[in-house]
Amino acid sequence: MSVGAPRGLASSGQKPITDIIHPLCAADEPLSPGPQVTVSTGRDKDNGMTNGTPVETSSPASASSLLNRLQLDDDLDGDASSETRDLFVTVDDPKKHVSTMETYITYRISTKTTRIEFDLPDYSVRRRYQDFDWLRIKLEDSQPTHLIPPLPEKFVMKGVVDRFSEEFVETRMKALDKFLKRVADHPVLSFNPHLNAFLTAKDLNKRQGLALLTKVGESVKYVAGGYKLRARPAEYTAMGEYLDSFSGKLGTMDRITQRILKEQSEYLTELREYGSVYSSWAAVEDELQRPLEGVASSVSTCCRAMEELSENTSQDFLPVLREYVLYIESMKNVMRKRDQCQAEYEGRLEAAVVRRQEERTPIPADVEKCQDKVECFNADLKADWERWQRNKRQDFKQLLTGMADKNISYYEKCQSAWESLITVLQEKQTEDKSILRQEEPFYQAPPVRY
Numbered sequence: 001m002s003v004g005a006p007r008g009l010a011s012s013g014q015k016p017i018t019d020i021i022h023p024l025c026a027a028d029e030p031l032s033p034g035p036q037v038t039v040s041t042g043r044d045k046d047n048g049m050t051n052g053t054p055v056e057t058s059s060p061a062s063a064s065s066l067l068n069r070l071q072l073d074d075d076l077d078g079d080a081s082s083e084t085r086d087l088f089v090t091v092d093d094p095k096k097h098v099s100t101m102e103t104y105i106t107y108r109i110s111t112k113t114t115r116i117e118f119d120l121p122d123y124s125v126r127r128r129y130q131d132f133d134w135l136r137i138k139l140e141d142s143q144p145t146h147l148i149p150p151l152p153e154k155f156v157m158k159g160v161v162d163r164f165s166e167e168f169v170e171t172r173m174k175a176l177d178k179f180l181k182r183v184a185d186h187p188v189l190s191f192n193p194h195l196n197a198f199l200t201a202k203d204l205n206k207r208q209g210l211a212l213l214t215k216v217g218e219s220v221k222y223v224a225g226g227y228k229l230r231a232r233p234a235e236y237t238a239m240g241e242y243l244d245s246f247s248g249k250l251g252t253m254d255r256i257t258q259r260i261l262k263e264q265s266e267y268l269t270e271l272r273e274y275g276s277v278y279s280s281w282a283a284v285e286d287e288l289q290r291p292l293e294g295v296a297s298s299v300s301t302c303c304r305a306m307e308e309l310s311e312n313t314s315q316d317f318l319p320v321l322r323e324y325v326l327y328i329e330s331m332k333n334v335m336r337k338r339d340q341c342q343a344e345y346e347g348r349l350e351a352a353v354v355r356r357q358e359e360r361t362p363i364p365a366d367v368e369k370c371q372d373k374v375e376c377f378n379a380d381l382k383a384d385w386e387r388w389q390r391n392k393r394q395d396f397k398q399l400l401t402g403m404a405d406k407n408i409s410y411y412e413k414c415q416s417a418w419e420s421l422i423t424v425l426q427e428k429q430t431e432d433k434s435i436l437r438q439e440e441p442f443y444q445a446p447p448v449r450y
Contacts, residue, residue: 088112089184089199091177094169095126104128105169107176111199117191123200129154131204132176138194139183145377146189147334147384149182150326151175152319171315175323182391188380230346232339239385240335247328254321257313264310268303275299294424301417309410312402320399324392331388338377345370 093108111123132151140148152175162168183189198204232240275296282292348367 085185086114087184087190089180091173091180094173096164103164105164105172107173109180109199117196118200120200125199125202125204127198127204129172129176131198132179134204135183135194135198136179139189139192142192142194143189144337145334145380146186147327147331147381147388148189149179150323150330151179153322153326167315171319175319178323186387232342236335236338236381240332243328243331247325250321250325250328254318254325257318257321261310261313264306268306268310271299271303271306275303291421291425291428294421298417298421302414305410305413309406312406317399317403320395324395327388331385334381334384338374338381341370341373341377345374 088111090110091107092110094105095107097104097106106126106128109123109125109127111118113121129151133154136148136151139146152172183195189195231237278292278296278299282289282296285292345367348364348370352364352367
């Protein structure tokens with residue numbers, strides 16, 4: 001095993017993985033995707049946002065009920081930091097490199113640690129996106145029983161998004177930083193030698209690879225042969241249903257947010273033109289100059305506030321939604337591997353039972369090995385599921401709180417701008433009344449004759 005420390009799975013209540021893996025688990029052939037396995041879930045209903053626990057609930061009728069269902073409680077903050085951290089990584093300082101062959105961006109990876117697996121306490125290296133992609137592939141190959149955090153999507157549509165723009169690079173840098181922090185905080189993935197090489201090697205030789213003695217996942221080859229699972233265990237069925245439901249909700253939120261951003265962009269275009277009309281009008285209207293300039297100033301303030309709100313939505317809100325869409329795909333991939341492992345075990349067990357009945361032979365050792373592999377998958381998946389749920393609650397707590405703050409700030413700025421215009425109009429009205437009084441002729445009543 002390449003775990004390096006008995007930290008994993010402590011939060012899930014499971015035994016350490018070293019106590020579960022059968023001694024023969026590391027002697028099989030390398031992992032291959034294997035054939036597709038059909039899983040009979042037995043239920044197709046959408047059970048809502050229930051963290052994988054099937055309960056019958058209706059859609060939230062109010063914002064408060066939604067927050068309650070997401071469990072955004074302050075006491076959850078302690079759960080995410082309960083594990084002792086001794087590895088800190090940061091992704092920053094993007095730099096553009098231009099050569100005759102290609103143009104690309106590199107990012108600085110800064111590492112601070114007290115672990116004995118590292119020769120030095122501090123490291124600083126530069127990596128490009130494909131290096132991060134290499135790391136994730138290596139982690140997925142060597143630790144297939146664990147949930148590997150997703151990377152931001154690699155490809156962008158040419159002509160639609162400039163991948164060298166400051167906004168795009170900043171958004172990608174934040175996503176890469178989050179990916180690396182999640183890996184470094186994981187009690188098993190953080191001890192992977194590939195991560196060590198990624199954080200410390202000045203020149204990352206991806207072609208050479210590393211000779212590793214990895215855990216059970218890399219040494220397993222699934223030979224289910226199209227075997228159909230009798231039934232996925234209820235808890236994993238509930239997980240799958242939750243992921244499908246959550247994915248649908250995220251997709252709807254993403255589409256609506258995109259439409260809102262498009263409408264805000266069109267609104268901003270009209271609002272800028274609207275404000276410029278008042279500015280040009282004020283230049284030729286001496287009597288109304290101050291009120292017209294006040295309207296133009298208020299409109300301009302609203303434009304800037306709307307720009308900030310849209311920028312926050314596109315750079316902070318949308319990336320989190322897309323990250324969790326990719327996270328769901330990663331979780332489903334791990335669950336498919338677990339199902340393949342279970343299918344292999346069931347297939348071999350049935351064959352062994354038939355042979356035992358016919359030939360009266362003992363259950364072969366490879367059946368016990370397959371059972372141990374299933375237990376490994378189950379233990380690791382449960383631990384990562386709980387960790388993912390904690391991270392999700394924290395991320396969405398920050399996301400929704402930030403969205404509320406940004407919207408409040410937007411409306412406060414707009415309100416303040418228009419209130420200042422009222423003050424200008426009142427001053428103008430008082431000034432006009434004063435001038436009118438001064439211009440009125442003095443009126444003297446005629447004498448009264450008796």
